Amino acid sequence: MSYTMDRKLDGATMDAxxxxxxxxxxxxxxxxxxxxxxxxxxxxxxxxxxxxYRILGACNPKMAxxxxxxxxxxxxxxxxxxxxREVDGGVEVSAIDPVASMQAIxxxxxxxxxxxxxxxxxxxxxxx
Numbered sequence: 001m002s003y004t005m006d007r008k009l010d011g012a013t014m015d016a017x018x019x020x021x022x023x024x025x026x027x028x029x030x031x032x033x034x035x036x037x038x039x040x041x042x043x044x045x046x047x048x049x050x051x052x053y054r055i056l057g058a059c060n061p062k063m064a065x066x067x068x069x070x071x072x073x074x075x076x077x078x079x080x081x082x083x084x085r086e087v088d089g090g091v092e093v094s095a096i097d098p099v100a101s102m103q104a105i106x107x108x109x110x111x112x113x114x115x116x117x118x119x120x121x122x123x124x125x126x127x128x
Contacts, residue, residue, distance in 0.1 A: 007128065021124070024124040053084070097118055
């Protein structure tokens with residue numbers, strides 16, 4: 001089982017891809033709780049150069065509330081990360097597969113919710 005859902009946006013700039021992903025997240029009911037500019041962090045902390053790479057911590061409040069009600073410690077696995085990384089010819093968008101990330105938790109109800117979130121994130125990746 002793959003742990004991400006991926007799509008390459010051919011010819012896209014990072015800023016254009018970021019805008020498209022945020023719009024798709026909003027359309028699917030997600031908000032962005034955290035943003036990490038990995039490229040800038042690696043330069044600042046290590047002095048290392050790398051291709052543009054961003055992590056958006058996305059959350060659908062309704063689904064997160066459901067999951068937390070079933071498993072209070074599931075917050076350790078939230079939010080759902082969506083990455084944008086510069087690749088040859090464009091930007092790759094990848095979203096975590098919540099079903100894969102929740103495999104360590106033996107709770108069929110949580111697995112069902114994770115499946116719903118996976119479907120929502122797959123639409124985000126496809127609509128970006």
